[in-house]
Amino acid sequence: MTLNINYKNVLPEKNSANLVLFIEENLNISSLKKYISNSELSYISDLIKKSNNKKKITAYDINSKRKITLVSIKKKLKSSQVESLGGKFYDYFKDTEEKLFDINTDSIASKSKDLIGYFLHGLKLKSYIFEKYKSKKFKKSF
Incomplete structure (x- = not known):
């Protein structure tokens, strides 16, 4: 799976x-009021109160067409820890149907x-997938 990153200096739509x-x-989400609607904020805060999880990456399905992903970050992180968090984000979504994400850096x-x-x-x-020198394998179908 190839990854394409586009940098835009425009706020994503709500x-x-x-x-x-x-x-x-x-998991303090009160600072997210400017990025999501009040109903979505209250919905996510209710889910956080009920779940009480300590995961670094959590995704919430607001409806069938909208998903909000929260990435929790410590106050003091090393660059290698942030890169590892990016790798975990990729692992979290690599097998899903979602292929386009709006990452809001202002948050x-x-x-x-x-x-x-x-x-x-x-x-x-x-x-990154190293496939250049791999031998071609035949896929068997049943």
Whole structure:
């Protein structure tokens, strides 16, 4: 699976299909009011209260056409940890039907703006598949 990254300096629409937002480690989502609607915010906060999970990447299906993914980030992260988080993001979504994501970098509360670069670099590294010199294998169908 190849990965194509497009950088746009435009805020994604509030109703984009797959929105990725970065939140603090304690799952405080009150800062996301400007990126999602109030009903979606209350829906996600109810799900977070009920689930009480400690996963770094969680995806919430708002409806059949909209998914909001929350990536929790610690306050002090090394670049290798952020790259690893990007790789986990790729693993989380590589087998799903979703192929287009709007990653909102304005939701990053951290002072380090290089964080998104490391995240995307880890995503790109994880997506690499070495197939150039592999021998062709025949697929059997039943």
